[in-house]
Amino acid sequence: DSGVTQTPKHLITATGQRVTLRCSPRSGDLSVYWYQQSLDQGLQFLIQYYNGEERAKGNILERFSAQQFPDLHSELNLSSLELGDSALYFCASSVRGGLGDTQYFGPGTRLTVL
């Protein structure tokens, strides 16, 4: 157990819908990262937050947005969902968010878009 929690574990929804994925980082970690893992695209970095502020953006679609709250938990919002958004979404956290910081991954949320 990495100490990073994600809810829900599974999510099934329909195209066009909007969902919110939640992540709680390890105690003491200030930085949160979101990743998408699919068979087509592999593991992709989406976005990073540090202490409530966006720090870096990766391959995140405009239909997706995220935020990190004052208590450091983070939410990833996915809207206008398409079949291709079906994937495993991981959240990770690290202490300071620096490049060499060890990232601890959560168990993931499996999203299925029908």
Add this chain to the structure above:
Amino acid sequence: GENVEQHPSTLSVQEGDSAVIKCTYSDSASNYFPWYKQELGKRPQLIIDIRSNVGEKKDQRIAVTLNKTAKHFSLHITETQPEDSAVYFCAAGSGGSNYKLTFGKGTLLTVNP
């Protein structure tokens, strides 16, 4: 942007043999190279990483080598055990305000007892 190629996509070895997985990257600005292990149905876990100012790093049965000139890095696992069976991902990253981490497609390693 960065492109990371990883080979082979599958690797099967006998217990006790060595396994080598190779990655190449395209962006010379990348200066951080982690390797992750992901067991079936589990989360990725960092197993070793290397920075661009180091050519080799070892941790027990695992080692990583980096050739910055050729832009390739490799993971070496010696004395493989069945519990080493998993998907291994390499990644190349750079930091600061342009933080990014680009992953290879993964290698499925199977260690046969």
